[in-house]
Amino acid sequence: LGEDASVAVYLVGKDIGKMLKIKNIEELADKLTQLKIGKIILSSKTKDYLLVEIGECLTCSGITPIVGRPVCQLETGIIAGALEGLYPDKKIVGEETKCIGGFGDDVCLVECRII
Secondary structure, eight states: OOHHHHHHHHHHHHHHHHHTOOSSHHHHHHHHHHTTOOEEEEEEEOSSEEEEEEESOTTTTTOSSOOSSOOOHHHHHHHHHHHHHHSTTSOEEEEEEEOHHHHOOSSEEEEEEEO
């Protein structure tokens, strides 16, 4: 799939995330775990930033060979969308900076900027 598909999958994920209607950050981790997205760790949070680690990621764990780019746009979008639902007056920009199947990292890391 091309770059356009990656953006489309991210945006679909955002729509799914908004449907989760989380009430707090801790509930985000619980919902993602219930959806079996992976083992979720909220590794850092400030008023402007949230880091979410995904171990045993549903999309990319076990991918071989390593593809050389992040592949978890759906998960990134779900997290960003859930946060936009939690902070309706903010824009959330999610980016996957580590990826198990994409880069060979130990976890997938989703960095969300709260703007």
